[in-house]
Amino acid sequence: MAAWVPPFPEPPRRPGWRQRLEGLRSWFAWLTPFSYRLPAGRASLLGQTMVLVNDPGEVRRLLVDEVDEHPKHPLTLWVLAPLIGRGVFSVNGEEWQQQRRWIDQALQQASLQKVFPQMQEAAAAVVERLATRLQAETDACIDLQSEMTAYTADVIVRTILSEPVTGPDAAAVFESFARYQHRTVPALVLRLLGVPGRWLEGYLQHHARPIRVWLAERVRRRLSGESPPRPDLLQVLIDSRAFDAEQLVDQVCVLFLAGHETSAMLLAMAGWLLSRDQPWQDRARQEIDDLLAQTGGVPSPADLRQLVQTAAVLNETLRLYPPLPFVIRQSVHGERVAGERCPMGGVLTLSPWVLQRHRSRWNDPDGFCPERFLGEGEREAIREAYLPFGLGPRRCPGAAFAQQEALVLLVALLGRYRLDPADTAPPQLVGRLTLRSTSGAMVTIHERQWPDRRGAVARAAAG
Numbered sequence: 001m002a003a004w005v006p007p008f009p010e011p012p013r014r015p016g017w018r019q020r021l022e023g024l025r026s027w028f029a030w031l032t033p034f035s036y037r038l039p040a041g042r043a044s045l046l047g048q049t050m051v052l053v054n055d056p057g058e059v060r061r062l063l064v065d066e067v068d069e070h071p072k073h074p075l076t077l078w079v080l081a082p083l084i085g086r087g088v089f090s091v092n093g094e095e096w097q098q099q100r101r102w103i104d105q106a107l108q109q110a111s112l113q114k115v116f117p118q119m120q121e122a123a124a125a126v127v128e129r130l131a132t133r134l135q136a137e138t139d140a141c142i143d144l145q146s147e148m149t150a151y152t153a154d155v156i157v158r159t160i161l162s163e164p165v166t167g168p169d170a171a172a173v174f175e176s177f178a179r180y181q182h183r184t185v186p187a188l189v190l191r192l193l194g195v196p197g198r199w200l201e202g203y204l205q206h207h208a209r210p211i212r213v214w215l216a217e218r219v220r221r222r223l224s225g226e227s228p229p230r231p232d233l234l235q236v237l238i239d240s241r242a243f244d245a246e247q248l249v250d251q252v253c254v255l256f257l258a259g260h261e262t263s264a265m266l267l268a269m270a271g272w273l274l275s276r277d278q279p280w281q282d283r284a285r286q287e288i289d290d291l292l293a294q295t296g297g298v299p300s301p302a303d304l305r306q307l308v309q310t311a312a313v314l315n316e317t318l319r320l321y322p323p324l325p326f327v328i329r330q331s332v333h334g335e336r337v338a339g340e341r342c343p344m345g346g347v348l349t350l351s352p353w354v355l356q357r358h359r360s361r362w363n364d365p366d367g368f369c370p371e372r373f374l375g376e377g378e379r380e381a382i383r384e385a386y387l388p389f390g391l392g393p394r395r396c397p398g399a400a401f402a403q404q405e406a407l408v409l410l411v412a413l414l415g416r417y418r419l420d421p422a423d424t425a426p427p428q429l430v431g432r433l434t435l436r437s438t439s440g441a442m443v444t445i446h447e448r449q450w451p452d453r454r455g456a457v458a459r460a461a462a463g
Contacts, residue, residue: 007426026430040338046192049346055338056384064392070329082204085250106236118158123412143440148267156259162230176210216249262323263402268441270317275419275443284310285414304407312370318388325353325431361385417445
C-alpha cells in the first residue's frame with residue numbers, strides 16, 4: 001500500500017544496558033518489538049510498575065469513561081510545574097475542571113475566523129524569510145523544525161498577546177524551551193531514583209525561567225495599563241476575572257506551550273515527508289493552486305476545507321509522528337488492564353505513537369500512506385486507534401486551531417516553493433514532553449517557476 005517507510009526509532013530486538021542508558025534521553029528506548037503487537041505490556045522501572053495500554057477499548061475506558069479514577073500522574077504534574085505552574089495541564093480534579101471551562105470559553109471567543117489574519121501574517125513572514133535566504137544561496141538548505149517553531153510561536157503569541165515574536169527574544173525563548181525539554185526525562189528518572197524533588201525542581205526552573213519571565217512581563221504590562229486592552233486571548237482571560245496575576249502567567253504559559261511546540265513538529269515532519277515524496281507534494285500543490293485560483297489568492301477559513309489531499313497528508317503525519325507520543329495516567333485504586341495487573345498508584349502509559357503503529361490495527365503501519373484518510377479501507381482503525389490530540393475531557397482544546405494553522409502555512413509555503421530532499425541525515429526522533437528531532441528536519445527549497453502562486457492568481461484574473 002505504501003510507497004516507502006519513513007524513518008523512526010525502531011526498538012532493539014534484544015534490549016540491554018545500552019537501551020537503558022538511552023532511556024535517560026528518550027522514552028522510545030523503553031519500547032520493544034512486542035510493544036507494537038500486544039494489547040498491553042507490563043514492566044518495572046526503578047520501583048514503579050508501568051503498564052503500556054494498547055487496547056482501544058481500554059484506552060477509551062481510562063480516558064473517557066473512568067477519567068476521574070485515572071488522573072494525570074503526579075510525576076507528569078511535577079515535571080510540568082516549573083514551566084506552567086498550576087496551569088490547566090498540571091492540575092487534576094475540580095481545579096482542572098474550573099480552569100478548563102475558562103480556557104474553553106477563551107478559545108471559543110478567539111474563533112478560527114478571528115485568528116485567521118494572524119496566521120496569514122505569520123505565514124507570510126516565513127515565506128519572506130525564506131525568500132531572503134534564497135537571495136543569498138540558490139539551493140537553500142533549511143531546518144523545517146526551526147522554521148516551523150518560529151512560525152507557530154509567532155502565531156500563538158499574536159493570538160495571546162497581539163504582538164509578533166521575532167529576533168533575539170524569539171531565539172532566547174526557543175533555546176530555553178529546548179533545554180527544558182532535554183532535561184525533563186533525566187529529571188524524572190533521577191526523581192524515581194530518590195534524588196530530592198526540591199533540588200530537581202530548581203534545576204528545571206532554571207531553564208523554564210526565561211520563558212516565564214518573558215511572558216510574565218507582557219502580562220504585567222497589560223494589567224498595569226502600560227499596554228492597552230486588545231481583542232486577544234489574554235484580554236479574554238483578564239476580563240473573566242477568574243485568575244490573579246500569577247495564575248494568568250500560568251495559563252499564558254500553558255497556551256504558549258500547547259499552541260506552538262506540538263504544531264511545529266507536525267509541520268516540520270509534514271514538510272520533510274513531502275520533500276521525500278514528490279508525487280504527494282505535487283498532489284497537495286495542485287490542490288493549493290486550484291484553491292488560490294478560485295479565491296483570487298485570498299482563501300477564507302471555510303475555503304481551506306477544500307484541501308482534502310493536503311489535510312490527508314497532515315493526518316497521516318499525525319499518525320506516524322504524534323506530537324505527544326506518550327500520555328501518562330495513574331491508577332487510583334489498582335486494576336487489571338487488558339490482562340495486565342496495575343497496582344494502586346501504578347503508571348498507566350497510553351501511547352498514540354504505539355497505538356497508531358500497532359500491527360493489529362493498521363495496514364502497513366510504518367508506511368506513509370495519506371490515502372488511508374481518503375477512503376473506507378481503514379475507517380475502523382482511524383475511529384478506534386487514532387488519537388493524535390488525545391481523547392475524552394482532556395482532549396486538546398486547540399485541535400481545530402492547530403489544523404487551520406497547519407493548512408495556512410502549507411498554502412503559503414507550497415504556493416511559492418518546492419521542497420526537495422537535503423543531503424543530510426533524516427530526523428533523529430526522541431520522545432520527551434513532546435516529539436522532537438535532535439538533528440532538525442532538513443530540506444532544500446527552490447522558488448517555483450510555473451505555475452506558481454502568482455501564476456495561479458493571474459490565470460484566475462484572466463479567466
